[in-house]
Amino acid sequence: MxxxxxxxxxxxxxxxxxxxxxxxxxVATTAARVTLPRAAAGTTPRPARCAAPRPIAREVDTxxxxxxxxxxxxxxxxxxxxxxVHAFEVIARRHGPLxxxxxxxxxxxxxxxxxVVQEAFLVAWRRLGDLDDPGTLRAxxxxxxxxxxxxxxxVRRDHDDVDAYERPAPRSEAPDRQVETRLQLDAMWSAxxxxxxxxxxxxxxxxxxxxxxxxxxxxxxxxxxTVRGQIARARVFLMGExxxxx
Amino acid sequence: xxxxxxxAPLDAAELVDGVPVDELADYLDRGRTPRDPRIExxxxxxxxxxxxDRVTRLSHASLERxxxxxxxxxxxxxxxxxxxxxxxxxxxxxxxxxxPDPATKLSVTEAAARGLVRRAGxxxxxxxxxxxxxxxxxxxxxxxxxVRVTAAVRYGLDLNAVADQLRDRVAATxxxxxxxxxxxxxxxxxxxxxxxxxxxxxGTGTEEARR
Numbered sequence: 107m108x109x110x111x112x113x114x115x116x117x118x119x120x121x122x123x124x125x126x127x128x129x130x131x132x133v134a135t136t137a138a139r140v141t142l143p144r145a146a147a148g149t150t151p152r153p154a155r156c157a158a159p160r161p162i163a164r165e166v167d168t169x170x171x172x173x174x175x176x177x178x179x180x181x182x183x184x185x186x187x188x189x190x191v192h193a194f195e196v197i198a199r200r201h202g203p204l205x206x207x208x209x210x211x212x213x214x215x216x217x218x219x220x221x222v223v224q225e226a227f228l229v230a231w232r233r234l235g236d237l238d239d240p241g242t243l244r245a246x247x248x249x250x251x252x253x254x255x256x257x258x259x260x261v262r263r264d265h266d267d268v269d270a271y272e273r274p275a276p277r278s279e280a281p282d283r284q285v286e287t288r289l290q291l292d293a294m295w296s297a298x299x300x301x302x303x304x305x306x307x308x309x310x311x312x313x314x315x316x317x318x319x320x321x322x323x324x325x326x327x328x329x330x331x332t333v334r335g336q337i338a339r340a341r342v343f344l345m346g347e348x349x350x351x352x
Numbered sequence: 353x354x355x356x357x358x359x360a361p362l363d364a365a366e367l368v369d370g371v372p373v374d375e376l377a378d379y380l381d382r383g384r385t386p387r388d389p390r391i392e393x394x395x396x397x398x399x400x401x402x403x404x405d406r407v408t409r410l411s412h413a414s415l416e417r418x419x420x421x422x423x424x425x426x427x428x429x430x431x432x433x434x435x436x437x438x439x440x441x442x443x444x445x446x447x448x449x450x451x452p453d454p455a456t457k458l459s460v461t462e463a464a465a466r467g468l469v470r471r472a473g474x475x476x477x478x479x480x481x482x483x484x485x486x487x488x489x490x491x492x493x494x495x496x497x498x499v500r501v502t503a504a505v506r507y508g509l510d511l512n513a514v515a516d517q518l519r520d521r522v523a524a525t526x527x528x529x530x531x532x533x534x535x536x537x538x539x540x541x542x543x544x545x546x547x548x549x550x551x552x553x554x555g556t557g558t559e560e561a562r563r
Contacts, residue, residue: 173480176545178543178545180543181504181543184482184483185470185481185483187483188463188466188470188483188484189441189442189444191434194437195430198430199426199430202426202429202430204416206426207416208415211415220428220429221429223429224429224432224433227433228433228436228437231440232440291410291414294413294414295414295415295418298411310411313411313412314411314412334374338373338377341373341377342366344411345407348407348410
């Protein structure tokens with residue numbers, strides 16, 4: 107029986123700090139190959155109405171002049187689909203923080219958000235082949251983290267007392283903190299905090315995760331008319347809250 | 353703080369200059385297209401749209417800012433994530449590498465070969481490879497193989513020269529590390545970025561020029 111050896115992983119999948127090997131680097135391994143499950147093609151995400159994200163110019167585990175930090179989402183997604191782990195890391199650093207915050211707002215607490223975002227990225231990694239237009243990566247990721255968050259909510263509904271989660275103490279609920287000098291974004295953040303959870307969920311799923319009314323209805327197990335109503339209420343409330351900041 | 357009464361009936365027929373607010377919200381969602389003269393012709397409606405647009409943008413911006421608040425927070429889950437997915441990289445086909453001892457079978461995985469090609473391309477200034485594929489029976493020694501790569505290139509570079517350099521590098525790398533019988537290397541430039549534009553490629557703007 108012959109020995110077998112193969113290079114098991116792309117050489118650029120690590121931190122990118124290694125010099126290119128001058129000799130063919132062949133590593134003996136018996137590692138079984140893993141086949142990625144391919145999920146059914148997803149729906150085309152509704153483009154979120156928001157500004158393009160700024161790339162996160164951070165240098166953790168990456169070299170400062172790493173050209174991938176400036177790469178478009180499309181390029182990164184295509185490379186990641188080809189098995190480039192580092193490209194996927196850049197994607198996670200670029201979009202993960204917002205996904206974490208979205209998950210926290212949808213769940214109403216910050217406790218599980220790291221897990222939810224990590225799960226979302228695992229799903230994304232395994233389904234990269236389903237992403238028809240790599241340029242829509244961000245909207246696609248927001249939907250995935252929305253889905254993962256809702257799955258968590260379902261588990262809670264099945265096993266826990268929902269009310270225990272319904273009213274987290276908003277960061278700025280105390281009236282004496284509602285001071286005149288608060289920045290606009292603080293005001294917006296606290297306005298979102300003040301929304302009843304269902305309204306906030308509907309609003310964020312629509313505005314940040316790019317869900318349609320029907321998709322929110324299905325995800326939250328509500329009639330579409332209720333979803334429309336929740337979003338209408340959220341809209342009225344948020345516009346009223348922000349009136350003073352115009 | 354005034355408690356929000358979730359059960360209070362919302363006046364669904366709330367109108368702005370005769371237009372239901374729901375309709376205005378949907379219109380804004382559609383990017384104000386196709387243009388509705390009834391809405392665009394009303395100063396009140398335009399004001400409402402402006403206010404609503406502002407709130408949705410602020411809503412998003414407040415989340416973005418919160419996301420930036422704890423810059424080190426994400427290192428933990430990202431480390432765990434990378435740990436997991438490294439094990440899930442699909443090796444693809446095995447590309448045989450000859451060995452004097454006939455009992456020893458050596459191979460390089462397709463994924464590893466792709467990584468070599470990407471690295472060769474990225475080393476070129478102003479070039480970022482996106483996709484890499486090998487067409488042909490790479491798992492059969494000596495079978496003809498066509499290499500196809502797509503690349504994003506900095507605006508202003510001579511694309512033909514870039515493509516030639518890229519071909520040379522890819523051929524050299526594959527020649528060194530594999531025994532693939534490469535018959536041709538097809539280079540497709542599917543994205544261009546502006547020199548002063550570094551970073552904005554992170555958005556969706558540049559993708560519109562794709563393909």
